[in-house]
Amino acid sequence: MAEHFGYDIDRRYLPVLLPFLVRPSTDGVTLTDEGSFVATFGLLKIATPLRNVVGAHLTQNYRWWTAVGARMSRADDGLTFGTNARAGVCIHFGQKVPSRLRRSGHSALTVTVADLQGLLSAVGADDDESDAPSP
Numbered sequence: 050m051a052e053h054f055g056y057d058i059d060r061r062y063l064p065v066l067l068p069f070l071v072r073p074s075t076d077g078v079t080l081t082d083e084g085s086f087v088a089t090f091g092l093l094k095i096a097t098p099l100r101n102v103v104g105a106h107l108t109q110n111y112r113w114w115t116a117v118g119a120r121m122s123r124a125d126d127g128l129t130f131g132t133n134a135r136a137g138v139c140i141h142f143g144q145k146v147p148s149r150l151r152r153s154g155h156s157a158l159t160v161t162v163a164d165l166q167g168l169l170s171a172v173g174a175d176d177d178e179s180d181a182p183s184p
Contacts, residue, residue: 052171054078057163059133062117066132069093069119078160080171086140088160090130093119095146095158103143105174107165109136116161121150127157137161138168 055077058066069091079087080099087096113134120129128148131137137159145154162168 051082052080052167054160054162054164054168054171056130056132057135057161059117059135062113062132065117066091071132077162078168086172088130088140088158090119093130093149095128095148095155097142097144097146099172101142101144101146102140102172104141105138105169105172107136107169108139108159110134111137119150121155125157126151126153126155127159128155129159130161131159132161135161136165138165138174140172 056071056073058073071091076089076091081087084099085096086099086102087094111131111134116129116131116134118131120131121127122129126145128150139157139159141157142155145156146158147154
């Protein structure tokens with residue numbers, strides 16, 4: 050059975066999220082029965098085989114202006130689908146995954162889902178350490 054992890058949306062940031070057409074009832078991360086990792090954020094989507102997920106860790110305590118919305122990292126080729134400034138899961142990919150924002154691909158995606166531990170467990174992450182803010 051497919052697993053879906055919806056976003057933890059901080060309603061204070063809805064005006065920032067509106068241009069992305071984020072759909073709270075359907076957007077988030079889905080691990081499909083066919084073995085795919087699919088993350089949607091309004092009009093944006095990243096999809097890759099689940100076997101391409103090579104790690105994941107918890108990140109937290111972001112600055113809102115670097116975390117909310119769809120954002121590419123200035124430090125690396127990472128991408129964020131952010132809906133709050135509290136916490137998220139940074140998913141690492143073995144092979145870069147392309148998006149509309151970067152055709153050459155992203156080696157990581159941070160998502161601010163409501164069930165952080167559930168997503169970490171579902172992708173097989175060993176979350177012994179928290180990371181500094183990444184978005």
